[in-house]
Amino acid sequence: MGTVQLLLVFLCSFSASLGVPREDLYPFGPSNGDKVLRKGDDVSSKEIPLDIDIGFFNKRHRSIFVNSNGHLSFVTELPRHKSDLILPRIGYEVIAVFLADIDTTTDESGNIYYRKEVANQQLLNRASRSIQQHFKNVNNFRAKMLFIATWDRVGYYDRQHDLVNTFQVVLATDGRDTFALFHYVDINWIQSWGKNAPLAPDVPAQAGFDAGDKRRGLTLPGSATKGATNFALWSNVNSPGVWMFHIGFTNGDNVKAADANSGQDKGDKADNTCASQASTCHSDAQCIDYNPGFCCKCVAPFFGNGKDCLEPGVPQRVNGIVTGTINGQQVGPTDLHSYIVTSDGRAYTAVSRIPPSIGYSMQSLAPVGGILGWLFAKPERPGSKNGYMVAGGRMNRTVTVRFQSTGDVLTVRQHFEGHNALNYMQMQTYINGTIPEIQEGQKVTIDDYNEEFRRISAGQMRSYSDRVYRLDGVAYRYSVDQTVVYEACEYEPQDTDSMKLGVSRNFVVYDPKEMIVRYALTNRVSPMASSDPCVSSGQICDENAACTPVGQQYQCRCKNGYQGNGITCEDIDECATGRDTCHPNARCYNTDGGHECRCEAGYVGDGRNCQKFSCNEVNNCDANAECVLDQDTNSYQCECNDGFSGDGLSCSGTEQPEINCQNCHVHAQCIFDVSGLFHRCQCHEGYTGDGKDCTRIQYEIGCNVVNNCDINAQCVPVEGVYQCRCNQGYYGDGQRCLPSNDCSVVNNCDVNAQCLYENGRYQCRCNSGYRGDGQTCQQANDCSVLSNCHPNARCIDVGGGSYQCRCALGYGGDGYTCTPEQCNVIDICDRNAQCVPDAILRRYVCQCREGYTGNGRTCTPSVMPCNQVNNCDPNADCLYESSTGAYRCICRQGYEGDGYACRPGANCRNNPNICDPNAACTLAGSDYVCLCNRGYRGDGKRCYASSAADSYLLYTQGMSIMQVPFNPSQREPGKQVLLIPGQTAIGIDVDCYERSIYWTDVSNRVIRQARLDGSDQKIVIKDLGSPEGVAVDWVSRNMYWSDSALDRIEVARLDGSYRKTLFKTGLVNPRGIAVDPARGNMYWADWNRREPKIEVANMDGTNRRIFVQDNLLLPNGLTMDYSSQQLCWGDAGTQRVECMRIDGVGRRTIYGLASYPFGLASTDTTIYWTDWETKTIPNIDKNGGRPNEALSLPVGGNGKLYGISVVRNQCPAGSNACARNNGGCRFLCLPTQYGGHTCACPDNVDENECNELLLKL
Structure with a gap:
């Protein structure tokens, strides 16, 4: 009962959000031909076939599912609501209108309607007009089908209907381009208590799109936060409660919001006051009107910038991905996790999976996690503001670290995406540059330091500081120059120009076993006590420089992307100097103060991370090509259709449907017209006509004056005029000469070849499945035809028309048999082993760590080997085991145990009576077991007469x-x-x-x-x-x-x-x-x-x-x-x-x-x-x-x-130590390798109690 009361208090803590008038929804209900989804909790429709394709991202779908929890899905139904499925990375193709735990079990909790509409031209025209109005370059779009789903007055889990919501989604498609229209009538609840509460309470309602690839997607503002109440108030087309998106076919890009205002406006911007815009503030903030605009301010005791507000004293968690290059070595993608104790301003950061080759050196990179100290520093006095109070949780940070002793320079770029639905802050980090090398085992200490963060413009703060790290007592200086860019409220009075950050108790360490670099620091923030020399002095810094206080003086430093003495700064061309951060498969474009990266054709990404896409993801094939699966490489590739040739992205015709070239003039040739896909006669250069009748063009200047002859021709006098004449073995008009054995003239191609026009001439090309020069073709017997490579190998073109099997990276062999390479190439060592070089074998081998024994691929805790101390059971022998390279106690035949304690095995050799009369005692491996005789079934201890009908398959289906x-x-x-x-x-x-x-x-x-x-x-x-x-x-x-x-x-x-x-x-x-x-x-x-x-x-x-x-x-x-x-x-x-x-x-x-x-x-x-x-x-x-x-x-x-x-x-043959009397265990008997077992404790029973044996064996 307490849970329900708490739920109702939260649900009723906000007034209803009203958006689209109910009468403006697309007509719905059984009277309009809708089907009704069956009532209940976590319900999905059957697969709904569609008459016309729906495009979603880069795929086409001919069926769809309606799920009761406020979303549509492709490929599979997704009925069950799970609190850990967070858009846009849930891994399924989903359109979420209001993803929440909806429950329509009771008659009062509403209904869900859906239909496909292809006949109502009035509705099709309505959708087409709306789309043409709000999207550019779609004037020709005409909807051929609508899919309409409506959630009418639906309640929430568990069977609650005191508050209900109404919303609708309309999908409009012409068979390729598809648009989604979201309509919200009213939002009265956004969150149920959850099926897994209190361990995993539900997140607030979500809305948006998921491509299913954990990479692409889009969410509405407020999704998965308390701001979900504003779905019905906000809009991206200036109509409260209406949202429009282009969802496919998007050519590999993301979903695109309507062009009318790019999905950023939330209501009518003409009224820029709290009266209409207060909902844009955080739920724990208040809206304050200024002239001419408004700003948001967190309500005490919450802190933040008004858009993002946090509860004081609550620890904060930050998750992120780190990628880049350090000292020429690729880093990541790897995980970054931070934990901040906001009550005392201490921040802990860990970067995982960093190899020792750079892990020790990264101890000098405390600035990677230093930004979190500034964000959540503890204010020392009233009026002090930390970074979160200024910038909130969404910002960009650029850091340049310069090491004075070595000249190394490293750049760190960090992008903060705010808190996700699980209340974790998300951060992406990109690193590029060099750092001083720190030897294995060396530890770094960092002195306490202060730094000043100064506002240099609206939404931009700058800090420059000199720091010291110590290595074996030796001090090394380095400087940290950082800029933070964030979205500031332009109307708020700027009461904080600078702040002082004090950083102490620095701790940094690299753990080579776990391959983790850890940073920790304590942070305090306070206002600057003295006057700012950059303000009080007449500073003369360049417009592309920042003024940085140094005591009572100031220093001009060029901004990132510029170079100079600060008084004069010039743009750095990162592209020309190789200082760009672009991916190898991207192009660099220099900009003023920076650069842009754009992925090459055939790749997608942000330019700094580009991934090659295959045509089954983005169909970029030529119109005369198809996307097919290449069995050799197990990847999709574009292949030209029959009659066309090329790389699949560009195909030209090779068909020869009808050759009408029998009557070509002697000074003409037969060519294939690509545009018309037919052959025709064409006069040689220097001649004019229709190809069947060619006359020489009379030039006033001979080739002795203008050398216009082909390389295979000579300039000779003919009837007083110098003309070009082809050499012997070539034919043509002299200005263009082709070999006389050209297959278009002399059909000299092999029967298994074709004469194709390529690179300006006709050539013989062997058909698929054959190899040769075209004039002689032999059937290929390599892997491109036989597909006989090892699963861990690929069929590679080695040139000359030959293909060979080559083992994949991490494997060695001849391509037909591939085995894993050494452990320095692929990790094949046991978790309790390490990969080390062997001086004798001259290769890397797996070696068990101290306290473990084995061959390195399998390591077990060390025990004194029985060949040194005979500690075996009397019924066991001390035997050498080649697989582990050690001696081990092994129970003799007829006994079972771990070798140190052996007991008579529960087998039929010791006790023939355990077998059924219709069974025989048979040696299976090293043990005797009971096997039912032919015609009987069972485990040998109990046998029943059997028949063929006793064996069959069972499967689950819904x-x-x-x-x-x-x-x-x-x-x-x-x-x-x-x-x-x-x-x-x-x-x-x-x-x-x-x-x-x-x-x-x-x-x-x-x-x-x-x-x-x-x-x-x-x-x-x-x-x-x-x-x-x-x-x-x-x-x-x-x-x-x-x-x-x-x-x-x-x-x-x-x-x-x-x-x-x-x-x-x-x-x-x-x-x-x-x-x-x-x-x-x-x-x-x-x-x-x-x-x-x-x-x-x-x-x-x-x-x-x-x-x-x-x-x-x-x-x-x-x-x-x-x-x-x-x-x-x-x-x-x-x-x-x-x-x-x-x-x-x-x-x-x-x-x-x-x-x-x-x-x-x-x-x-x-x-x-x-x-x-x-x-x-x-x-x-x-x-x-x-x-x-x-x-x-x-x-x-x-x-x-x-x-x-x-x-x-x-039953299959075989037994174990638990087969007889539960292994002597009181509760669980769990078998282990080599005939052993463990008496295990249930989770709800005290361990001491459960280990008492009922039987002494």
Whole structure:
């Protein structure tokens, strides 16, 4: 009840925002042909097919989804509201009108309507006129289709309807250009308490666009802040509550706001007073009228510049990315994190992933984080202002650091983007230049210092200071010249011209193990006590210089981008001097006081960071070309259509549809007319006519006077006139001579070649798939045709028409077999090892750190080797293990344990009675196990009569779990096993021992269980965030699952008891999960779009390590192939299904053309997967080759296919130490490698209590 009261207080703390009159909305409702989205919380429509393409950024879409939480999406539905999805980097293609936790469950909480409109010409014309009015250069736009979605009087989670909102989105398209129109009628609430409160409360409503690439997007002013109440008051077309955007086709650029006022105006600027503009101030600020304008001022005790206000005493966090070059070495992109204790002005900054080669030297770069000290410095006296009080959270900073002893100069540029929806300040840092080299192990200390920040113009502050850092007691001087540019209120009286910043308790260190540079400093700010010599003296600085006080004197210093003595300053041409910050694939353009960077054609970015785009992202192909996938490079390229030649960006015709050149004059040639795409006769130079009748042009001056002959001709007298005549072996008019064996004259091309006009002449060119000079062509047998390179290699053009397989960077070999290079090239060392040079081997090797042993690729904590101290169990032997290069205790056959403690194994050799009468005791590997006889199924301890019908596939699809046989037919097509309304089933696995199903339900945040026939359904695990993958350990009777909202890997007993968290750090988006009970390993995929990987650990959570990290994009479904001891996975980004042995070698691509694989399952012979695009179950032999015919789906499912699992007629062979009597553990028995196990404590049980054994083994 307390939560609801708090919620209502917040929701009612602002009056309703009124915008578009309700009658001005585009007509909606069932009477206008609208469909109604079903009522409920977190609901999505089915995929809605469209009659005409909608352009969104650089893609075209023929379908769309309407989601109840105020947004439209492409490619997939996105029903569930998650508080951590922040525009514009949520990773999905989304149009958000009012992204919030909307709940329409009750009759009073409104409805959501939608339709596509192609027939109502009146509405189509209305949209076209609006777009033509507010966008330039679109006078010819005519809408052919509208998509209209309306949220009418909708409430908020959970089933609340005391406050409701009404808004609408209209998409108008002509098949290519698409525009979005947002209409807000009234905004009465902007935030619900949240499904995960109080751990993760909802952010305020968001509005904008997301390209899905974590790079491009746009948000409305106020999005994800309390300013969202102003969606209905503000506008970018001077009409409150109306917003218009050009969303596609944008040629690789971002969404574009309407041209009428570029999306910046918020209401009518004609009335520039608080009466109409107060809403532009922060919610904790007041609006103050001046003449002729207004300004915003934070209300005490909040501090800031009025646009941004913060609560005093609350620690601030800053996140950012650092990129650039230091001493010629590339830096980043890498992370910067800062934490500021505002109560005492202390700022802590850490820059990650900095290699030792520059990490120690970067200890001298405290100015990187120094700006945060100025921003949040503690004011010492009333009237003192820190940087945030002046500039707020949005500004640009440029710093030039000059080291006097070495002459090194480094420039730092920082862009502050304000606070995001999670209340973290965002900052981008660009570094370029050189710094003094500091040797490994040396530490830097920095003296206390003062510096003055002085306002040199409205919205610009300047500071110059001399500082000292010490190295081994030796002082080194350096200067810091910095300029801060921000948006100042032009009407506010300027009461602060300068401020003094005192910086003390400087601390800097580089940690080589973590590769992190850390800076810390304490900051105090106060007004300047003395008069300013730059004001009181008659300073004569250049207009492009700044005056800097030095005691009672002043000094003129040229501004950044200029050079000189300060009294005279000249522009620096950064482009000519090589001091620019442009990307290698960008052009530099000098400007007054700076320079601009613009990416080259074929690249996109801001000029300082340019990325090559492929034609599937931005279709820049010639009109006579197509964008196709190159299998050799696994990238999209433009290829000219048949009959055309070129690089795909520019194609010219090569077709020869009809050659009408049989009657060409002797002084004419047959040419191909590109403009008309036909052949015709053309007179040689020096002749005139139609090509079939050519007469010589009579020149008054012969070639003996003007040498106009071809290089293959001579100037000779003919009938008293000097004329050009071609040499022997050439033909022409003398001014232009071609070889006599030109294929247009003599058809001397190979049968597998064509005669093509290139570079001013006809030449023979071998057809695709053949190599040679055109006159002789042989069938190619290289990789460009055979596509036989290793997965970690590329097919490279080596010149001369030849292609070779070359291993990719980080791999070595002949191109057909590639293996990882040394560890200095690619990180292959264990986390407890380091890469060091080996003087004997003359190569870099992995070496375990002190306290660990192993081969460097695998390191384990050191123990005294048994060959030195015989500490093995009497039933164990001390054996040398080549994989680790050490001696280890290994239990003898028939015993199990870690070698130091061995007990009789729970196997049938010691006790034949544990096998079922219909089973046999069989040696499997190094252990004896029970295996059911042919015709029976089970784990060997319990066997049942089986049939072919006992093995089949199960997959999840929306609210259903479906069954399909391995060979579906009309008689046995499969069936729906169960359907639970409101659930979204994702991951699925089968308990082969008890013949039951376990699956995750992401909508209800639970894990469910049922029998194979769908009966006895029950919930076994509750209170989850977003459960994804689930894996059953049928031997130990445990289940493991991943949670992508809580970012955890957890385990529990199969009945849901004794729940334990194994991992809760280092996870971003954990998805698929698989277990190998016999070997004690577990595997999971982390769908982290920045650093995707598959990890492995012991099933008790120990020995965590990366299994696969290279060449992954969107790994998801995992499956263990127990028969061949390999892990297989699907990757929707690379569109591959791959496998690798559990020892980490033998990675191979099983299938490289999977459209969008999600779940994966395997039998002893075949790999199956679900596919979002084909909506079938493709499958292939586990050794690769041609895919088998995809399995058709039975009737009953709806929506996308997710998880898939195999129901086996008997469990895979293998056992572990937990199989017998729960391993003697009171709670959880978790298997580990080499037959060991761990008695683990549930999260809610005291550790001392749980480790008591019930049985002494």
